[in-house]
Amino acid sequence: EAGVAQSPRYKIIEKRQSVAFWCNPISGHATLYWYQQILGQGPKLLIQFQNNGVVDDSQLPKDRFSAERLKGVDSTLKIQPAKLEDSAVYLCASSLNLRGEDNEQFFGPGTRLTVL
Amino acid sequence: KNQVEQSPQSLIILEGKNCTLQCNYTVSPFSNLRWYKQDTGRGPVSLTIMTFSENTKSNGRYTATLDADTKQSSLHITASQLSDSASYICVVSARPGGGADGLTFGKGTHLIIQP
Numbered sequence: 001e002a003g004v005a006q007s008p009r010y011k012i013i014e015k016r017q018s019v020a021f022w023c024n025p026i027s028g029h030a031t032l033y034w035y036q037q038i039l040g041q042g043p044k045l046l047i048q049f050q051n052n053g054v055v056d057d058s059q060l061p062k063d064r065f066s067a068e069r070l071k072g073v074d075s076t077l078k079i080q081p082a083k084l085e086d087s088a089v090y091l092c093a094s095s096l097n098l099r100g101e102d103n104e105q106f107f108g109p110g111t112r113l114t115v116l
Numbered sequence: 117k118n119q120v121e122q123s124p125q126s127l128i129i130l131e132g133k134n135c136t137l138q139c140n141y142t143v144s145p146f147s148n149l150r151w152y153k154q155d156t157g158r159g160p161v162s163l164t165i166m167t168f169s170e171n172t173k174s175n176g177r178y179t180a181t182l183d184a185d186t187k188q189s190s191l192h193i194t195a196s197q198l199s200d201s202a203s204y205i206c207v208v209s210a211r212p213g214g215g216a217d218g219l220t221f222g223k224g225t226h227l228i229i230q231p
Contacts, residue, residue, distance in 0.1 A: 109157065
């Protein structure tokens, strides 16, 4: 079974530029998550989708971050304009059920963003 | 506020030795607790999951314990190998309320195994 795919794996941009990340979840997984992981810290949830609807985006900095999952499969996360503090690894994860007890999330390899 | 605290922050041990990582949480209500292993440059991978009624769960050389009364969990690694070098993240799930998973992540313990 193919895992969660993310691209690009690495991205270096200058502050105030724009950047977009792409995620393809495991086939059949209805729930998709985007996390921001700053070096030395645990992942922080940015946004959660159930199919193509947003379940939780309370920690998404909406003035500069946006995400979409138009067809309920692939998702993109965009930052516009980027700030130095956005340097982090952006992880995408997917899971089968929203409310199940064993709602295991499967993570992609992440995109490491460096903002100069 | 739901919190997950992990200790130590980092740990270096010799290959073949055992070690124990700690996780204390103040998440309520409690649904389950997972330990994830995150290799450098990769996403986290689930090692174990425990619900309220489970005290111990093993996955090969990894054994997790849970004390729901004291809200503590530990991950014990036996006969460590070089491939165990990674960050270990404790994640606690609150029972879903408004639809979100209610996951609280710890900051992780960075483990280095030296030959």
